[in-house]
């Protein structure tokens with residue numbers, strides 16, 4: 490029989506919360522994550538909307554959540570899950586690192602999302618060298634320099650506010666209007682070193698070796714003039730796509746690649762649950778990821794109990 494009651498794939502807020510609920514339900518619990526625990530929260534400057542904590546640094550919140558799992562005895566291993574095989578009452582998880590295969594009675598998939606790409610010329614060339622998706626990780630190297638942020642949603646606006654406090658000049662280019670919380674939009678627009686270009690598309694990135702800038706044009710006019718902005722760095726925040734390709738063989742993804750679940754966070758495969766940003770849902774935030782994790786672990790523990798009846 491399998492050693493684990495549940496294996497949780499992904500150690501972000503959804504996975505860490507699932508682990509807390511799972512181990513408190515007496516299931517032997519293992520979290521597998523390819524990176525350090527905490528998920529996207531690790532790369533968030535300030536979290537201001539998690540109840541009871543006021544304003545907290547993202548990495549600090551991630552550490553608190555992980556420490557909570559460790560105090561309860563949850564196991565954690567650095568592994569990238571490549572495949573989940575449904576062998577009835579046992580599920581087999583194949584990992585990239587040294588071909589390890591874990592067996593478990595139930596699985597919770599909490600693998601979150603990754604940044605969407607623009608797919609315009611020059612993007613691949615400058616990725617990781619001038620073009621970044623993480624202001625917290627890479628922002629400091631642009632202190633006193635000129636930077637562009639692409640995007641106008643919550644993440645784009647929050648990270649722009651952070652960057653504007655560091656850089657010389659910040660240009661925000663967004664496809665639509667700014668669509669973040671009105672308070673955040675107002676704060677950004679009031680910053681003296683920020684210029685916002687609304688309803689614009691990116692044409693391409695410039696620079697053969699080092700990034701030198703980008704070209705953009707209005708998406709409101711036919712034959713709009715192509716404009717150039719010179720800069721030292723660019724940050725893209727144009728949305729997220731699910732990290733669930735490895736789940737395709739299970740047949741649990743919707744047309745957009747997110748995992749479909751019911752209210753109990755059950756997928757259509759018995760014993761396999763999903764939680765957090767990787768699932769089809771209305772609001773992708775830390776608090777809703779935690780909520781999903783709690784529900785998934787509760788449902789998984791009832792399922793595991795039913796196996797031994």
Ligand SMILES: Cc1cc2nc3c(=O)[nH]c(=O)nc-3n(C[C@H](O)[C@H](O)[C@H](O)COP(=O)(O)OP(=O)(O)OC[C@H]3O[C@@H](n4cnc5c(N)ncnc54)[C@H](O)[C@@H]3O)c2cc1C
Nearest residue numbers: 499501502503522523528529570600601765766773774775
């Ligand atoms: C810039 C930014 C700012 C944000 N600010 C806020 C905010 O202020 N407040 C708020 O509530 N929300 C905020 N969010 C959203 C919030 O971070 C997410 O909703 C939340 O992290 C989702 O949690 P999750 O556990 O579902 O996924 P994630 O946090 O994405 O964690 C998924 C984990 O799965 C791991 N993983 C992926 N694939 C595999 C695999 N095959 N094998 C093993 N491990 C794998 C990843 O390494 C990762 O650790 C922000 C997001 C971003 C990008």
